[in-house]
Amino acid sequence: MNALPRTPAPHRPAAGPPTPGARLALEGATLGRPGHPALHGVSLEVPAGQLLTVVGPSGCGKSTLLRTFAGLLAPLGGRATADGEPVTGPAADRALVFQEDALLPWRTLRGNVELPLAVQKVTRTQRRAEAARWLGRVGLGEWAGQLPHRVSGGQRQRAQLARALAGAPRAVLMDEPFGALDVQTRAGMQDLLVEVLRDTRATVVFVTHDVDEALFLGDRVALLGEGALLGTREVPHPRDRTAREAAATRALRREVLGALTTG
Template structure:
């Protein structure tokens, strides 16, 4: 197993509308508390990059840096070659907590960012309805968040994130609180709803098997170290666990969690 180059090309056939997100000599962290040092990372347009590592290694900090919420303490952060200086509508964030507004229906939650973005009422209604149907919640549109299951709330959060047609989706352990069966279903759903969008995805997880199923590449973080970025031999293939190359990468990834 060898490291891939940090600069990669998009997966074959992916629409060229995803963002390229690049860190060059970057120092993610908060003032006085750097987490990673001299980080060079290039996330290719349209790829899914998964990120795994032990607690405290900087996974969430890296994600928030790419979102523009935490400016790097040093180095450069860019989007399509231009400086990335803050949050923007073309980068959507999805968290483990669904963050749905409890007093708004599922449809209302999805419509809200579209309304803030100035989309006409009829168009945002149509787009919300389409996204809810895509994630299997068409018949739940009028329900409040507390009236649906945790898995359905995460589906609604995914629909909300994608309703604005972002060019990058940044996901921070979005399925971490779900049971194994629901989690597996959400992974399959994510693959399905992303198909054809061309969006770039950075997906943080503590689950190695999830990382190897979803990712085109996986970034293995160790505390205080530059991540090792490795191409996944057979992404989005449930049968790949029996493949020797995948098994080798799984052992490597598991070892990174204890470093």
């Protein structure tokens, strides 16, 4: 089973023990809001360090699944767990990234990236250094002092990614984060995500409506439809841009599209 390379989280002491990604699971779970379930009987495990992509038609429950893992929605039945413990609410070690950049408009890009570190009570000097390092990693070093409305949508998404990863979360939950971007910017953000995740140990659940994006980024892809988890599939060539037309990738794309059409 494929997993992203793992190294210690950046702002923890190098001499300390490495922190693994979180193991996420749903056990016979019914997901949604009271009186309005979206998914029924979902059993799904995301091993530590894996990147799981989730695809399905609009309204099938993709965002509901993600928000359940984030602790924003309690299961209506069954269990949602992180490392075997029930998910009872949001936690600092599970970062959520939205399609809208969700940056605080009154804070500079640097101030936004520092925010999760401030919540963790990292010293001002250290969080300033970590924010600068992460903004540099996503190509925004020279824009650190700008307010969000002064930069492009792609740059705001880069800043949101830096903010999510600066706090060294054990799980990153991404809700169609590149869906509003143009094709070229979207491909660049996909490549950037792959690059920066090489230096983390985080487990990633990435919701998308784009099958090609799912098959490029994911170690596995989960298929949702008709109020249920239709199944999961191993991706033959994860994060390999040159494998788009490989026979195994093309076969899986046809299978996924067929499952979503009939599901």
